[in-house]
Amino acid sequence: MAAPSNAEQTQLQDMEEEEEAGMEEREMESDEEEGMGVENSEDEEEDSSEDEKENEAEIQRLEEQLSINAFDYNCHVDLIKLLKQEGELFRLRKARQKMSELFPLTEEIWLDWLKDEIRLTEEDSNREKVYELFERAVKDYICPDIWLEYAQYSIGGMGSPGGIDKVRSIFERAVTAVGLHMTKGQTLWEAYREFENAVLSTVQPPPGRIPSREEQELLSAQLERIHTLFRRQLAVPLMDMETTYAEYEEWSENGVPETVVHLYRKALQQKEKCKSYEEALLVAEPPKLAEYQAYIDFELKEGDPARVQITFERALAENCLVPDMWTKYTTYLDRQLKIKDLVLSTHERAVRNCPWTMSLWKSYLQALERHGADHQSVSDVFEKALNAGFIQATDYVEIWQANLDYLRRRVDFSKESSKELEELRAAFSRSLDYLKQDVEERFGESGDPSCAIMQIWARIEAHHCKNMQKARELWDNIMTKGNAKYANMWLEYYSLERAYGDMTHCRKALHRAVQCTSDYPEHVCEVLLTFERVEGTLEDWDTAVQKTETRLNRINEQRAKAAEKETNLARHEEEKMEQRRKARAEKKAQKKSRGGEKRKAEQDDYQGDWTEESAPKRQRGNGDNNPDEYMETETGLFGRNAPPGNKPGPGGARNAQQGSAVAAQRQNDDRRELRDDSCSVFISNLAYTLEDPEAKLKLLFESCGPIRRVQLITGNRGISRGYGYVQFESAAAVPEALKLDRKEVEGRPMFVSPCVDKTKNPEFKVFKYNTSMEKHKIFISGLPFSCTKEELAEICKPHGSIRDVRLVTFRSGKPKGLAYVEFADETQASQAVLKLDGIDVEGNKISVAISNPPRRNLTDKPGSSRPAGDIMPRQAYGSRGRGRTQLSLLPRSLHRQPAPPGKVENGTAAERAPPPPPSGSTAANAAGEPRSLSNSDFAKMLLNK
Known part of the structure; x- marks a missing residue:
């Protein structure tokens, strides 16, 4: 910072002397008023000196804190406030200068600084320093008030040589920067016109004198400038632009030109489009981030670069510490405008506001290279990035x-x-x-x-x-x-040697990989054998086979031990859970038995006291006591809807709801008896709130074949239960209907299955997809919920030919963040695992492995047709080396043989549960062999205890 000039020192001394003289006068006046003596004056001086000491101590503390951590933003602000309060002008200027070197200053801080400097520099020789300060201020943020202050300050120097041209230049830059600001831009345009009107008054000849030719040319040129300003302003959508139009009509002698009227109406239409967004900003609380986001999205769709830019600048003035906003703005400038000065200055402002955000620094470096910045500038920015303090x-x-x-x-x-x-x-x-x-x-x-x-x-x-x-x-x-334990690292090194090295080092790398890899040894062994098939001799082949067999045997032993340990640990946890479950069930049974005895005793007492005289009298029109309002009939109708002559049954109104439920169930049973299952499909997982579901189902299935009827199962209130049947005219339409399985209906997958008895049709598939290992298919987890099938296909496409992409969803249709991608062969799937595992997708780190779903216990279900031996056992370790064994949560003492299949209803096998075994028994059957229990068995065991 340059030392103050002699003129500045003289001004400061004069201000301090005046301030001291004023203080003395005020002290003398206070001594005379209300008879206050010298003692009160001394007390005030002591209080003032104590406050000054406290403030000075606080200033020194803040300065010391900033010497330790110069990036403490709040500490800078507090120090500036205290120095301004104490009138420490030189220290205040120094504090502001230090803060501006580290951070962009807010509009309020800049305006305070500028006004203080303007008061101190009244001489023309010092105006250039204020101009330099204004130039720094307008670079931090696009603020209309700072530009207006800049233009008005420049008017004070219009008397100097070239002063008028300089004022016009500043006004032109101002209206270019903030003239599109819908709420504050009009003030700047009006100030510009007032300046030009002031210039017009200086070139007009006195009344009664005929102007010379030169004076007439100057007058015409000045009038044309004002006309042009009116036209430019009326072409911009601004608040209260109707007033400006009326002013132009009054000012213009020849009226408003048609072209200006056309541009004015077009601007009015644009203002109406933006009016709702501006009103939302007016009523919103700062920082109005959501409102600005909506406004920016609207302007991006409109596509006017100037309006997009001013909207971004308005948003950043109030949300300068939001990195995503800066990223969105700089990305737009990089891809759309591509103006070097604008792009680079915006990138610089972004990293000054959010220096902790690495992506902003990275974009800045790329922008510098893209626009041909010199090597030293790029290196300097990189060094600043290293010192920015990433998180x-x-x-x-x-x-x-x-x-x-x-x-x-x-x-x-x-x-x-x-x-x-x-x-x-x-x-x-x-x-x-x-x-x-x-x-x-x-x-x-x-x-x-x-x-x-x-x-x-x-x-x-x-x-x-x-x-x-x-x-x-x-x-x-x-x-x-x-990294030696990871297969993908070895295969990356192998591919490097394969491309640029020799066969000897390739073989050596693969042998080391087989010996060291622990996360996916099978794949590494397969690559080694494939390499020897192509490149090696018989001796090399024998060596490779021996080494891979030895390694895989050792790996399998380790996995078996780990699985056994995990199983023992899980069994121990199961036993603890079972003990706690039994204790809770016994406690609940005891509580239930005590409660039943108590209710029985109360009921006996209540029935003994009940007499006809003590019964409450029923009166008509009295709500609950009105027999006409509560009446149960055989058809389930009650109240005023009951047939004449019916009387309330013994259950009264309490059984009305049960009667309607029975009626609905009978209606569903009657419909089921009339249905032909060979021509029908079972529909489930429909939303309960689906409007007019029968019409929508007819529309969905009409392409499969002629529909006889659509039957939806409803509850006791006539509300759909989310499942039903579609019956066709012929059985030929059923296969086509089954192809609509998992089709999305209003954001929810619809399940379509045949109406068959699963116990009598072993070929019926309980689960649609394969449950064994599929080496040509990969399983992806950790995906963002917003990821679509098309986006996932684009990610996987570079690694092979894709046959199918399936996103796993909940029954509600919401994604689980999981997916299966099927490739043409195993090699492509393996390469996809190695290349995609651990990459970032929209900020989520995904995990990729060969598809190997956990074993499903299908033999426990009556509808299952797959024997236990047909299911491939789950590997003890997954693709990343973690155990994935599937453990049964049922104690061994409760495992039993499957019960005989029961009655088939609604396309599923209903099991008849045997009576619950006595407490503590092993629930063995007559032959002494254990038998498997269903969910309903366990429910009855718990409820009957």
Whole structure:
């Protein structure tokens, strides 16, 4: 900061002397008023001095705190407020200067600073410093009030040479920047016109004198400027623009031109479109983020770049600490406007407001490269990014990768050696040291566990520099950092050797992979055998087979031990849960028995006291006591709807609802008896709130064949239960109808299945999809709920030919974040697992494995046709090495043989549960063999205890 000039020092001294003189006068007046003496004056001085001491101590504390942490924003604000309160002008200027170097200042801070500086610099020689301060202020945010203050201040210097042109230049920049501001832009336009009207008064000749030719030209030019300002303003949608139009009509001698009227009406239409968004902003509470988001989306659809820009700027003035808003704005500028000065200045403002956001720095570096910035500027921005203080270790890895990508693009690899290549290698080496020393010490983790930077370096050395020796050294370093147990790391190294190395090192890498891999050894063994089939001799083949068999046997033993340990642990937990369950059931049974005895005693007492005289009298029109209102009949009708002559039954109104339920059930049973199951399909999982479901089902199934009728099962109130039947004229339509299974109906999957007896049709599939391992299909978890089938197909398409994509959903139709993707063959699926596992999809880290669903206990279900031996056993470990054994939560003592199938109803087998066994028994049958129990068995066991 430059030292103050002599004129400034003189002004400051005069202000301080005047302030001291004023204080003395006020002290003297206070002594004379109301008879107050010298003692009161001394007390006031003591209080004032104490306040000054306290404020000075607080100022020193804040300055000391800022010396420790210069990025404490609130501390800067508090210090500026205190210094302004104390009148410490030089220290106040210094504090503001330091804060502006680190942070963008708000509109209020800038206006206070500018007004203070304007009061201090009345001389023309110091106006340039104020101009420089205004130029800094308008760069932080696009604020109409700052631009208006800037333009009005410049009017004070219009008497100097070139002053009028300078004022016009500032006004033009102002209306370009904020003239489209719908609520505040009009003030700026009017100030511009007032300035031009003031200039017009200076060029008009005195009344009665004929102007010269030069004076007439100046007058005409000035009038045309004002006309142009009116036309430009009326073409912009602004609040209260009708007043401006009326003013132009009055001012213009020849009326308003037709072209201006056309532009004015068009602007009025645009204002009406934006009016609702502006009104929402007026009534909303700051920071109005949701309202601005809606406004921005509207302007993006409209497609006017100038209006999009001003809307973004208005939103950022109130939401400057929202990184997503800056990202959206900079992305729009990068892809749409592509104006160098605007793009780079906005990126710079973004990282100044949100320096902790790595993605903003990364976009800034790419924008600098895209617009041809010099190498030193890019390097300086990168160094600032390293000191910005990111919140996680992976951010440093990504910013280093962005810088390394930039340096790699500068290298001309056709030359064996160059300055750029040496700089790239030095940057790779520095990045590894930085991540190891600085990042690991700060976060306690590397941020790059898979050594992605070293992998890229090795690729560059092998591909561009033909230096396989350096590439192998880097891969040895990668494997020593805990990556030797992962199959994908070994296969990545193998592919590098395959492309740029030799067969000897390929074989050596695969043998080491078989020995070290623990997460997916089967795949590595398969790759080794395939390699020897193509490249090796018989001796190489024998060695590979022996090594893979030995390794897989050892792995299977380890998995078996781990599975046994997990099973024992689970069994122990089951026994504990069973003991707690029995204790709760016994406690509940005891409580129930005590409650039953108590109710029985109360009922006996109540019936003994009941007499005809003590019974409450029933009166007509009295609500609950009106027999006409509550009457039960055989048809389930009661009240005024009952047939004449019926009397209330013994159950009274209490059984009315049960009667209607029985009637509804009888109606459903009658319909079931009339249905032909061979021509029908069973529909389920429909939404209860589906409007006119029968009409919608007819519309859905009419393409399958002629429909005889649609039957929906309803409850006692006539409300759909979400399932029913569609009966066709012929059985030929059923296969076509089954193809509509899982079709989405108002956001919910509809289940379609044949009307068959599952116990008498073994070929009927209980589960639609395969439950065994499918090596050509991958299972993906951790997907964002917004991910669609098309988006997932685009992600997987680069890794092979896709046959099918299936998103797993709940019965309600909401996604679970899981999916299955079927490829043409096993190789493509394996490559997809290696390439896709762990990648980010819309901020979610996904997990990918070969499809191997958990074993389903189908033999326990009467409708199951698959024997236990046909089901492939689940692997003890998944693709990432974790145990996935499926454990039964039922104690062994309760396992029993399946019960004989019961009556078939609604396409499902209904089981008849045997009487519950006595407490503590093993529930063995007559032959002494254990028998499997159904869910209803357990329910009765608990309820009857």
